[in-house]
Amino acid sequence: MKKMSRRQFLKGTFGVFAAGVLTAGGGYGYARYLEPHMIETTKHTIKSSLIPHGFDGFKIVQFSDTHLSDYFTLDDFRTVILTINxxxxxxIVFTGDIIDNPDTYHNYQAVIPFLRKLQAPFGKICVYGNHDHGGYGTDAYKSLMTSGGFTVFRNAYQKLTLTDGSEIEIAALDDLMLGKPDYEGTLSKLSEKLFSILLVHEPDAALNTKTYPVNLQLSGHTHGGQIQLPFYGPLITPPYGKVYTEGMYQTDDTHIYVNRGLGMTRLPLRFLAKPEITVFTLKSTN
Incomplete structure (x- = not known):
């Protein structure tokens, strides 16, 4: 087990204290009952000379970390489905953690019709998150998402080809915490001549992908910390979500986007970290 640095200890201690103040103060009602339902749709245009003209205007919608539970219910999920459509x-891409506790959640079959209602002409893709593997949920997640019309990508690669011959690449890594991500076996298939998208639950995977031609990485996992403070940012973020915590980052030719997710885990609170659906529009600059 890694030793916690003094900085991490102080930040964690301050985070617990701040969360206590938030809970005890008037902000509790907002963080518990209001903000968790204030779903934002954020929009980004991704420009690249590698995007072929056939994909100019191509729209990708990402949602993540629903953590279905008593706190993010199927009624909440219904709103998400309508907003995405x-x-x-x-x-459509889902970047992991569909259910908060797979071993105790009893509404698996009820989730499937909601997933089936999502419509996209070029399909629906999902990857594993740590909660999808946790609680003996690995096979249950695959069965659930497949029944809902999703293609489950796990250390996978494919080309997306249009009728005019235009192509982009999509790769996906297994969850970093509880899965077995195969960086070399998966990402070595990417070409420097094609625009590539990497789907991986934990954003800090980007620290290990710098030698591969990844143009756009889509991740979730952090929830934006769930609780943030003004001028301070997220109080605590999970492992593999320490460097890239929320929003858009750019390193060299790679855009890294960290979606704040929709549900909650551990604490049923969101403060200055609104739930999010993200729309990406590809733009050719060739």
């Missing part, structure tokens, strides 16, 4: 996506 209203965006008219070409492709």
């Amino acid at each position: 209203e965006s008219k996506p070409d492709l």
Whole structure:
């Protein structure tokens, strides 16, 4: 087990204290009952000379970390489904953690019709998160998502090809915490001549992908910390979500996006970390 640094200890201690103040103060009602339902749709345009003209205007919708539970219910999920379909996506991606506690959640079959209602002409893709493997949920997650019309990507690669011959690449890594991500076996298939998208639950995977031609990485996992303070940012973020915590980052030719997710874990609170659905529009600059 790694030793906690003094900085990490102080930040963790301050985080616990701040969360206690938030809980005890008037902000509790907002963080518990209001913000968790204030779903934002954020929009980004991704420009690259590698994006072929056929994919100009191609729309990808990402949602993540629903953590279905007593706190993020199927009624909340219904709102998510409607919002995503209203965006008219070409492709839908889910970046992990569908259910908070797979070993105690009893509404698996009820989730499937909601997933099936999601519509995108170029399909629906998902990857594993740590909660999807946890609680003996690995096989249950695959069965659930497949029944809902999703293709489950686990250390996988494919080309997405249009009728005019235009191509982009999509790769996906297994969860970093409880899975077995195969960086070399998966990412060595990427070409420097094609625009590539990497789907991986934990954003700090980007620290290990710098030698591969990844143009856009989509991740979740951090929930934006769930609780943030002004001028301070997230109080605590999970392992493999310490460097890239929320929003858009750019390193060299790679865009890294960390979606704040929709549900909650550990504490049923969100403060200055609103739940999020993200819409990406590809733009050719060639």
